[in-house]
Amino acid sequence: MKTVSSFALTFFVSGVFLALPARPLHAQTDCLSCHGDPTMQDAGGHSIGVDAGKFHASVHGSLACTNCHADIKGYPHPDQPAAVQCETCHADEAAGLSxxxxxxxxxQSPQGTPNACLTCHGNQHEIVPKTNxxxxxxxxxxxxxxxxxxxxxxxxxxxxxxxxxxxxxxxxxxxxxxxxxxxxxxxxxxxxxxxxxxxxxxxxxxxxxxxxxxxxxxxxxxxxxxxxxxxxxxxxxxxxxxxxxxxxxxxxxxxxxxxxxxxxxxxxxVCGNCHRDKFSTYRDTFHSQLGLLGGYVETARCWDCHEAHDVLPASDPSSPIAKANLVKTCGRCHAGANASFVEYQPHANARNRRLNPALYYIRLFMNLLLASVLTFFLLHTFLWLVRSRFQQVKNKPAGGKNA
Amino acid sequence: MPEPVESVIQPEEAIQPEETDAAAAGPEAKGRYFLRFTLGQRYLHAVLFTTFLVLAATGLTMRFSGSVWAIRTARLVDGFGTILFFHKFCALVLTLAFLIHVREIVARGIFKREKGIFWGPTSMVANWKDVKDLFGHMRWFLGLGPKPEFERYAYWEKFDYWAVFWGMVVIGFSGYAMWFAPFFARFLPGWALNAALVIHSEEGLLAILFIFSIHFVNTHLRPDSFPMDMVIFTGRESEEEFKSRRPEEYQRMQSEGKSATRITDAPPHWLINFSRVVGFTAILIGLTLLILTLSAYIAG
Structure with a gap:
């Protein structure tokens, strides 16, 4: 046990010492002696101060300043150092971005993008991992x-x-x-x-x-x-x-x-954008008429019968609208649905004599009834009105109210 | 609801002066008043038109559910559930009123073998005189003949009655078929449920269009009755009105010596005012619904 821990200690200490010469502590210290002042500004008024604490805590905190600001070799340095190239290390990301x-x-931007990376990743000296x-x-x-x-x-x-x-x-x-x-x-x-x-x-x-x-x-x-x-x-x-x-x-x-x-x-x-005929016949049924008004959203929508994601044609035995499955599918809402009940046609078209002859003739009969009754009585009422008014005007001198 | 069953069909017997509001026999009540509709009949009409207005308003909202006003109405009452609730509630009330009426017809016409229920001048059943009156009336419209002398119920009144009677059977049956669809599917084929909606909505539209245009004009808005025929609300009409509107019935009353049994007091003021408010409200609602229906038709 003792051997192991002393070995570990030796390894750790030597590791620290081996790593030290590579650690850019003095380089950071040198730069931060000026740039550590967070209010520092260049001639153009841009902030060139660095918050040392945040920088050390950042994902780049172990790097020397000159790793990124590679054109700066000593002090004094040029007033306008070259732009930092993130792609030097982050080649894949830069390639993707480009x-x-x-x-x-x-x-296209009038301002250009001085450093596109920073727009999303934030202050260049304070970048933390995305898990932070x-x-x-x-x-x-x-x-x-x-x-x-x-x-x-x-x-x-x-x-x-x-x-x-x-x-x-x-x-x-x-x-x-x-x-x-x-x-x-x-x-x-x-x-x-x-x-x-x-x-x-x-x-x-x-x-x-x-x-x-x-x-x-x-x-x-x-x-x-x-x-x-x-x-x-x-x-x-x-x-x-x-x-x-x-x-x-x-x-x-x-x-x-x-x-x-x-x-x-x-x-x-949305389904109706493509399935126009099915949508228009659906609109004629009470599922749609009731559903359109809101407040009662349970009325069947397309996907309640057809399924939302694995939509299958009625010819497929596993489809919810396959004949054998209809009692179960309709029964989700209509308790007591039986074989006769599911003969109900949720897309019946009363205007189509070939597809729905019974419904077609029922609708035709109802329309004829409506049209003939209204036509007859509108005419009847109109003539009556005219005649009564005529009679009323004629009788007016006599003062009678009733014709 | 007070005694809605009493004398729904015929007022000719069992006439008691119901409103003992004697104060009404003021100066304007000169001349005699005759009872045309019993209290029971007036209640029946009140229940009928109240439920009908609600059924029409809620039914139209569902029928034209894509229209702007329907969606606004639905939003106003918190959605379709409320609309359907009132539709079904009024359907039940109206069904009950209908059954009470049918029960009375059966009881009086079949069990008591009362004359005048199924035939004769006081019956609602159409007869040869109605056919003659229809053609005679139309000849009069065109100035080709004298105005027919009408009996107790004129042919258009009988049509109104049977239109409502048939309408209630058809609309009611198709409505209950949709309400209790799985139950009705036990003895009806599935496509009958498709047909139920077509029949229910077309027959409903016919009723709405007919009542709100033709019935309103024929009964209330035509020059002779304008702006409203109060007799269905007050039950009474003056002798002058009685004589001019239904001379044949008036003559028959005289010759049978029955007119005394129909004489009643003048309608009290409060009843006239109340009837005006109720009647005009109903007509206003009806005309509004008529305009909405037509606008929905035109907008497609």
Missing amino acids: GSVHAKAGE PNSPVYPLNIPKTCGACHANADMAKRYGLNNVYATYIDSIHGFAIGREGLLVAANCTSCHGSHKILSHSDPQSSTYRTNIPGTCGTCHVGINEQYQQGVHGKAVAAGNKDAPVCTDCHTAHGILEPTSADFRMQSTP
Whole structure:
């Protein structure tokens, strides 16, 4: 036991001594003798002071100043030292950033981007790891960090972006991050990546249409598996760009709790964008008529019968709308549903004689009844009115009220 | 609800002066007044039009649920659940009133074999005179003949009655089929539930359009009655009104020597004022609903 600890002690002490010559303590001390004054400014009025304590606590605290400010060899040094190149060490991140939308935006920016890294990572001398709650890129801080620019209406307008920050913050993800402090909830970088953020029109982008299921599926593994088995997932996998991906129904930033009234109210027309005939016949049924009014969101929406993610055609025996499964599917809401009950047609079209002859003729009869009764009596009433008025005027000198 | 069953069909027997508000026999009450509708009949009409207005308002909101006013209304009353609650509640009340009425017809017409329920001049059942009156009335509209002399119930009044009667059966049955769909599916095919909505909404629309345009004008707004025929609210009409509106019934009363049994006191002031408020409110609501219906139709 004693041997082991004395060995460890020897190892530790010699390690300290071996490391010491490499430690740039004296270099930092030399620089900080001037720059340690946090109020120090250059001729142009920019702050060139460094908070020594924060610098030592930062992820770069063990580096010598000259590791980054490599052009400074001694003192006195030039008034305008060269810009620090983060990519000297962070080559992958810099390469990603240089191909990203932010690099392009930086080129277009009137101010340019002096050091794009710092926009997100904060003060260059105080950078802490992203696992540190003080880091601007700590998961819970990311929306605010991105929002510094992306919540800015002017900047959104200048780059033709949607002002998504407010939408995101009120979404289920934004709520989880902002109010509940849920580290695993999706923040901006979960979907967009961090350095190599690409436009959603770029096929390489994680937010490119056909990549979206994979991107959301990073967290929502089970749902993605279901989705991939359904007709929509298969269509997307087969390259059909019209087939819906996650964001078509759930939106990208303003994602709502799918059981919430607001979500149930807003999402049916989304299916109707493609399934127009089904949507229009659905609109004729009481499911839709009642559902449209809100306050009673339980009425069946598309996905209540068809499933949301593994949508399957009625011909598939595992589909909820396969004939054999209808009693169970309808029975989710309608207790006591039987084989006759499920013959109800949730997409019946009373205007189509070929598909729904009985309904067609019933509607025709009712319409004829309505039209003939109203026509006859409107005419009858109109003639009566005219005649009574005529009679009344004629009788007026006699003063009789009744014709 | 006081005695809604009494004499819903016929006022000709069992006439007691019900409102002993003798103060009403003021100076304007000169001349004789005749009872046209019993208290029971007036209650029946009141229940009918009150529930009908609520059923129409809630039903239209559901029928035209995509329209701006429907969505606003729904938001105002905290959503569809409230609307359906009132729809179903009034449906139950109206069903009850309908059953009481049918029970009385059956009791008096079939069990007591009372004359005048199913045939004769006092019956609601259409007869040959109604056909002659219809054509005669239309000839009069065009100035081709004299005005027909109407009996107790004119042909358009009988039509109103049977339209409501048929409407309640059809709308009621289709409505209950949707309300208790799994139960009705035990003996109806599934597509009947599709048909139920088509029938319920079309027949409902017909009732709404008919009542709020044709019934209102025929009964209340036409020059002879303008602005409102109070007889359904007060139950009474003056001898002059009686004679000019339904001369044949008046003659029959005289010749049968029954007119004395129908004589009653003048309608009290409070009843007239109350009837005006209620009647105009109903007409106003009805016309509003009519405009909303038409606007929803036009907007598609």
